[in-house]
Amino acid sequence: MTYLLRVLLTLALLTGTAVFAQGEPPAVDTTLVDTTTVAPPAPVTGLTGKDRDNDHGHAIELTWTPSVDDLENPSGARSVLRYRIMMWKPTEAYRVDTLRQMYDMVRSNYAPIRVYKPLVDSALILIDQGMVDVSALPFEVLLPEGINRTDAPAEMMKYVRKALQDTLAAMTAQVDISKDSVKVFRSNFLAAVESLPEAFNANGPSSGHGAWDSVGAEVPGATFFRHAGSKEEVSPDFLPDYADLYYRVDAATSDPAVYTASDVCGPVQASGQWYNSGRTVVLISVIIFTILTVVFVQQARRGKELYVRPLAGIEAVDDAIGRATEMGKPILYVLGLGAASDIATIASFTILSRVAKRVAEYQTQLIVPTYDPIVMTVAQEVVKSSYLDAGRPDDYNEDIVYFVTQSQFAYVAAVNGVMLRQLPATNVYMGKFYAESLILAETGALAGSIQIAGTDEIAQIPFFVVACDYTLIGEELYAASAYLGGEPVLLGSLKAQDYAKALFVVCAVAGFLTLILADATGAHWLAQFKQWFMVAD
Amino acid sequence: MKRQVPLLITFFVGTLLIVSIFSPATENLGEEFSVFFDVIAVFAFFLGGGNLLRVHLTKISRKREDWVYSVVTLVGFIVMLWAGLFKIGNEGGIAASVTEESSLFGMVFYSVLIPLQSTMYSLLAFFIASASYRAFRAKNREATILLVAAFIILLGRTAFGTMLTSWMPPSLSLAEIPNLAIWIMNSPNLAGQRAIMIGIGLGVVSMSLRIILGVERTYLGDDGK
Numbered sequence: 001m002t003y004l005l006r007v008l009l010t011l012a013l014l015t016g017t018a019v020f021a022q023g024e025p026p027a028v029d030t031t032l033v034d035t036t037t038v039a040p041p042a043p044v045t046g047l048t049g050k051d052r053d054n055d056h057g058h059a060i061e062l063t064w065t066p067s068v069d070d071l072e073n074p075s076g077a078r079s080v081l082r083y084r085i086m087m088w089k090p091t092e093a094y095r096v097d098t099l100r101q102m103y104d105m106v107r108s109n110y111a112p113i114r115v116y117k118p119l120v121d122s123a124l125i126l127i128d129q130g131m132v133d134v135s136a137l138p139f140e141v142l143l144p145e146g147i148n149r150t151d152a153p154a155e156m157m158k159y160v161r162k163a164l165q166d167t168l169a170a171m172t173a174q175v176d177i178s179k180d181s182v183k184v185f186r187s188n189f190l191a192a193v194e195s196l197p198e199a200f201n202a203n204g205p206s207s208g209h210g211a212w213d214s215v216g217a218e219v220p221g222a223t224f225f226r227h228a229g230s231k232e233e234v235s236p237d238f239l240p241d242y243a244d245l246y247y248r249v250d251a252a253t254s255d256p257a258v259y260t261a262s263d264v265c266g267p268v269q270a271s272g273q274w275y276n277s278g279r280t281v282v283l284i285s286v287i288i289f290t291i292l293t294v295v296f297v298q299q300a301r302r303g304k305e306l307y308v309r310p311l312a313g314i315e316a317v318d319d320a321i322g323r324a325t326e327m328g329k330p331i332l333y334v335l336g337l338g339a340a341s342d343i344a345t346i347a348s349f350t351i352l353s354r355v356a357k358r359v360a361e362y363q364t365q366l367i368v369p370t371y372d373p374i375v376m377t378v379a380q381e382v383v384k385s386s387y388l389d390a391g392r393p394d395d396y397n398e399d400i401v402y403f404v405t406q407s408q409f410a411y412v413a414a415v416n417g418v419m420l421r422q423l424p425a426t427n428v429y430m431g432k433f434y435a436e437s438l439i440l441a442e443t444g445a446l447a448g449s450i451q452i453a454g455t456d457e458i459a460q461i462p463f464f465v466v467a468c469d470y471t472l473i474g475e476e477l478y479a480a481s482a483y484l485g486g487e488p489v490l491l492g493s494l495k496a497q498d499y500a501k502a503l504f505v506v507c508a509v510a511g512f513l514t515l516i517l518a519d520a521t522g523a524h525w526l527a528q529f530k531q532w533f534m535v536a537d
Numbered sequence: 538m539k540r541q542v543p544l545l546i547t548f549f550v551g552t553l554l555i556v557s558i559f560s561p562a563t564e565n566l567g568e569e570f571s572v573f574f575d576v577i578a579v580f581a582f583f584l585g586g587g588n589l590l591r592v593h594l595t596k597i598s599r600k601r602e603d604w605v606y607s608v609v610t611l612v613g614f615i616v617m618l619w620a621g622l623f624k625i626g627n628e629g630g631i632a633a634s635v636t637e638e639s640s641l642f643g644m645v646f647y648s649v650l651i652p653l654q655s656t657m658y659s660l661l662a663f664f665i666a667s668a669s670y671r672a673f674r675a676k677n678r679e680a681t682i683l684l685v686a687a688f689i690i691l692l693g694r695t696a697f698g699t700m701l702t703s704w705m706p707p708s709l710s711l712a713e714i715p716n717l718a719i720w721i722m723n724s725p726n727l728a729g730q731r732a733i734m735i736g737i738g739l740g741v742v743s744m745s746l747r748i749i750l751g752v753e754r755t756y757l758g759d760d761g762k
Binding site: 054055056057059124174242272273274275276279282283286289290294297339340341343346349350372373374376377378382383398399402403404406407409410413417438439441442443445456458461463465466467473474475476477478479481482489490493494495496497500501504524 | 555558559560561562564574577578582584585588589592595602603604650653654657658660661665667668669671672720721730733734735736737739740741742743744745746747748750752753754756757758
């Protein structure tokens with residue numbers, strides 16, 4: 001009873017609150033309504049524009065000093081609520097906009113007309129020949145109220161005929177449907193676009209032939225704007241390269257009519273660069289790494305012994321295959337959810353090749369369920385080749401590698417089913433894995449299989465570490481493919497990888513120490529050290 | 538020749554895409570090349586479907602172990618293919634979208650496949666619990682550190698963890714459990730992750746160089762010997 005009373009009271013309280021909330025109209029906060037006239041604010045100063053560095057062109061960067069009356073400036077009138085970025089557009093640019101719209105319209109109307117006009121024409125012929133079945137038409141005909149499918153067929157077909165004729169007339173009235181008309185519109189538009197830089201260069205704001213156009217807005221306190229236009233001529237945001245562009249920034253207030261324009265900045269031209277200097281450090285790293293790789297591969301080819309750190313997970317592969325052979329149970333190899341173009345999947349193919357070769361030698365059963373049809377095709381080729389290399393082409397069976405599904409959890413269900421029904425002695429997971437990693441690995445652990453995993457998906461590594469016997473962490477997956485083969489050339493690239501890693505560690509420690517020293521000594525040049533390693537977008 | 542042509546294509550395209558990274562003028566080249574991959578992928582769906590049919594029909598015809606599951610797979614495949622291709626039950630007929638909820642395809646997709654997928658996904662919660670139980674057993678020093686760190690993070694993400702150390706003076710705020718949890722995540726954990734990421738980056742570059750230079754060619758069904 002007490003409980004019921006509490007529930008009733010709570011409900012009453014909630015209902016009452018809602019009712020009272022509905023009943024009381026909100027009071028109008030008159031303090032927010034500004035009834036006074038806004039005074040024109042102080043203008044933006046120091047407006048400068050320049051081409052954006054390291055891009056493909058079509059972008060300008062503007063910087064300025066905010067208005068004294070900026071909302072963020074407590075000492076000013078705080079009336080500037082936003083900055084409107086304006087660009088001067090010559091009359092020719094507006095003509096190009098109109099031509100673009102017309103070309104778009106012609107292009108978008110041409111395709112449906114091309115498809116539907118023959119259908120409408122054939123339907124009209126059928127109706128004229130006496131067809132009375134509406135459902136036989138290649139269209140869904142929407143009948144207006146008052147006309148039913150059960151009405152007299154002749155009357156209804158009369159309506160349908162009229163409707164089709166009207167639709168066709170409306171379609172063709174909008175645009176000339178000949179293919180040539182699209183070409184004409186396109187060539188007119190492209191010719192106009194080509195002349196745009198000249199139009200911009202000849203008609204600046206002082207010429208009066210044009211108008212200011214808003215290209216964006218910024219919030220109070222902003223000092224920077226990037227006018228990133230499109231390089232596609234058909235885009236409404238197209239911004240021509242090598243054209244004289246003029247900008248101004250309006251300090252806008254709450255009253256749309258009250259704003260103050262800055263001084264005009266320009267001319268400024270956008271242009272693309274062939275080399276992105278912001279990525280020089282990456283280029284240097286790639287060159288060093290390539291040189292290291294080539295040097296070590298050459299050394300390996302000349303027969304030099306290269307020591308490569310042992311990988312427990314890879315050394316366990318042979319033992320695991322041996323175990324499966326002794327137990328007479330299969331080996332399950334999972335390539336993950338990656339596409340054939342993923343580097344992790346390519347590394348997995350290499351490991352699969354070695355595993356398949358050893359499996360063929362030991363005459364053990366191999367199961368490779370795949371998620372992606374392309375991965376399946378490549379894996380089939382890899383396994384077939386390995387059986388051939390092992391001298392047992394007759395043992396290769398096309399059912400070893402098979403396609404399951406491209407649905408993530410359906411794939412997991414299928415692979416888990418294989419694990420629990422066939423109880424493989426060893427499960428190998430190599431490649432790209434996502435949320436399914438733990439479901440697979442835990443099911444394998446429950447089935448009592450030895451498990452070896454390797455992935456470059458950082459979020460999944462802990463799951464594999466917990467549930468598998470051996471895990472290849474991150475780059476060990478790529479190293480494994482070289483390590484397993486034991487071929488000198490591949491080991492050479494692995495050696496280069498280790499040296500590059502050492503170089504990275506040296507750079508990281510040097511950067512760390514330099515920044516600490518910069519803080520301690522106040523030396524500006526030391527603080528700049530990290531700038532050498534900054535990479536542009 | 539059979540191997541040389543693909544290797545030449547790989548070398549040419551790989552080098553071109555490396556150059557495109559450093560040249561803004563060609564920065565969209567990667568996206569444009571991915572269209573080629575998409576075109577090939579379309580044909581690969583036929584391969585996938587064909588393989589599925591072949592494998593399961595063989596299994597059924599030879600009455601291999603668990604052949605009943607193959608019947609279920611094939612029935613599901615054929616029904617969905619039929620429902621999707623012919624837009625069975627679509628209000629708008631053949632011109633309507635295949636994912637329309639009122640269609641047979643939509644109905645099976647939303648009422649059967651989605652709940653089944655959710656069920657599989659929800660298993661993750663139980664597997665996380667069983668995996669955590671194994672991982673957090675303090676068998677050795679590393680496992681003990683893992684257990685302590687996990688315990689602090691678990692506590693730090695709960696109101697109880699906040700309450701436990703809320704009495705601490707501001708000068709010792711770093712020792713408060715929620716702050717300790719944040720520190721573990723942002724410092725040792727992130728440092729470890731970044732180390733792995735650097736290794737992965739180098740591994741990817743190394744593997745890519747091996748592929749571009751033709752040293753690694755297993756993906757062609759050739760181990761280079």
